[in-house]
Amino acid sequence: MTFMPSCRDVQIELTEYTEGVLPMSRRIGIWIHLLLCKACAGFLRGMRALPGLARRALTPPEAVPEAATKVLAEVQAALKQQTP
Numbered sequence: 610m611t612f613m614p615s616c617r618d619v620q621i622e623l624t625e626y627t628e629g630v631l632p633m634s635r636r637i638g639i640w641i642h643l644l645l646c647k648a649c650a651g652f653l654r655g656m657r658a659l660p661g662l663a664r665r666a667l668t669p670p671e672a673v674p675e676a677a678t679k680v681l682a683e684v685q686a687a688l689k690q691q692t693p
Contacts, residue, residue: 612638619649623656 612634614622619642625631626639643650 614638614642616642616646616649619643619646620652623649623653627653627657 614635619626619639622631622635622639626636629636631639643653
């Protein structure tokens with residue numbers, strides 16, 4: 610590999626780059642590549658956003674919306690009326 614890595618090299622080594630485990634010369638090469646390549650910089654932004662997106666997707670809502678509460682009450686009332 611050369612000092613200036615290719616897009617493929619960057620995408621393969623991005624995890625190690627963000628964890629800081631690559632040699633300094635390799636980190637500098639990837640850093641320069643990320644400054645010059647919008648596609649790889651976007652790939653890095655997406656990779657960094659994943660944990661937060663997953664956390665938000667898995668977190669239950671704090672409160673049930675008013676409309677859902679109203680519908681639930683109507684369903685429960687209808688079920689009570691049908692019970693013999």
